[in-house]
Amino acid sequence: MDALFFWLLAALAVIASLLVVGQRNPMYSVLLLIVSFGALSGLYVLLGAPFVAAIQIIIYAGAIMVLFLFVVMLLNAQHESQVAGYEARFTGGSFARRFGAALAVGLAIELGWAIRRLQATPLGGEGRAASTVYDIGLRLFRDYAFAFEATSVLILVAMVGAIVLARKEGS
Amino acid sequence: MNLLPEPTLNSYLVLSAVLFAIGTAGVFLRRNLITILLSIEVMLNAVNLTFVAVDRYLGAVDGQIIVFFVVTVAAAEAATGLAIVIALFRHRETLNPDAFRTLKW
Numbered sequence: 557m558d559a560l561f562f563w564l565l566a567a568l569a570v571i572a573s574l575l576v577v578g579q580r581n582p583m584y585s586v587l588l589l590i591v592s593f594g595a596l597s598g599l600y601v602l603l604g605a606p607f608v609a610a611i612q613i614i615i616y617a618g619a620i621m622v623l624f625l626f627v628v629m630l631l632n633a634q635h636e637s638q639v640a641g642y643e644a645r646f647t648g649g650s651f652a653r654r655f656g657a658a659l660a661v662g663l664a665i666e667l668g669w670a671i672r673r674l675q676a677t678p679l680g681g682e683g684r685a686a687s688t689v690y691d692i693g694l695r696l697f698r699d700y701a702f703a704f705e706a707t708s709v710l711i712l713v714a715m716v717g718a719i720v721l722a723r724k725e726g727s
Numbered sequence: 728m729n730l731l732p733e734p735t736l737n738s739y740l741v742l743s744a745v746l747f748a749i750g751t752a753g754v755f756l757r758r759n760l761i762t763i764l765l766s767i768e769v770m771l772n773a774v775n776l777t778f779v780a781v782d783r784y785l786g787a788v789d790g791q792i793i794v795f796f797v798v799t800v801a802a803a804e805a806a807t808g809l810a811i812v813i814a815l816f817r818h819r820e821t822l823n824p825d826a827f828r829t830l831k832w
Contacts, residue, residue: 558733559732559733559734560731562731562738563731566738569746570742570745573746573749573750573769574749576749576753576765576769577749577752577769582765585761585762585765586761589768592769596772596775599739599742599776599779602734603739603780603783604783608779608791608794608795611794611798612775615798616772616798620801620802623805624765624805627809627813631761631812631813631816631822656752656755657752657755657756659751659755660748660751660752660755660756663747663748663751664744664745664752667744668741668744671737671740671741671744674737676735677736677784678736679734679736679784680783687788687791692788695788695792696792696795703796707796707799710799710800710803711799713803714803715806717806717807718807718810721810721811721813721814722813722814
């Protein structure tokens with residue numbers, strides 16, 4: 557049963573991610589990315605990490621993607637526009653594109669090669685209970701307390717930065 | 728009869744690698760700032776999947792805590808990144824990164 561769910565969710569995640577990258581309309585990209593996040597969240601449940609699955613839905617799909625949707629709607633720039641005139645002449649769009657595609661294919665091949673060399677490793681921990689929020693909380697607030705506090709400062713800085721950057725000039 | 732092989736650690740790592748490669752391809756190939764930011768989110772998620780899978784393999788919770796931090800940093804990155812996109816869009820009325828080649832205008 558686990559195997560069936562794994563392959564279903566994996567296929568869903570890969571197809572949705574491919575469509576995110578292949579879509580011309582950013583609105584559909586954002587919505588498809590939410591599908592991909594849902595599939596990944598299911599995989600986290602299969603891996604015995606319900607806390608991460610919940611975070612994935614609440615923070616990623618619920619908060620970050622809504623932020624993206626807001627910006628897509630605010631800018632109302634539906635389709636990718638080609639840069640016209642002299643701009644296009646200097647950037648050499650097609651060369652950069654081909655070079656980027658070659659790099660991406662190279663990365664995929666290299667990753668596949670590296671993983672093929674691994675021995676097939678069983679996942680392990682069949683009898684183990686799923687890790688609880690209690691375990692994670694203990695570890696987070698004892699051993700990772702400093703990192704946790706640093707993260708809160710980071711969020712504050714990002715918030716102030718976002719307001720400063722997005723503000724209209726002169727106001 | 729078993730048509731579908733049981734997922735191993737390797738299956739999760741391969742899935743994560745595939746997602747990461749898709750995200751990288753998106754960053755290289757797309758000419759839309761919003762889609763590029765979305766591709767970065769795909770890459771971050773691929774890394775998260777690796778963390779959780781290895782976490783399960785090792786029987787620890789440290790990987791899940793790091794995923795928590797990754798999600799926080801992703802939120803900060805999305806907020807500042809989108810603010811920059813809005814600021815750029817105000818100047819040039821386009822989302823094409825090729826249009827932003829000057830440091831000053």
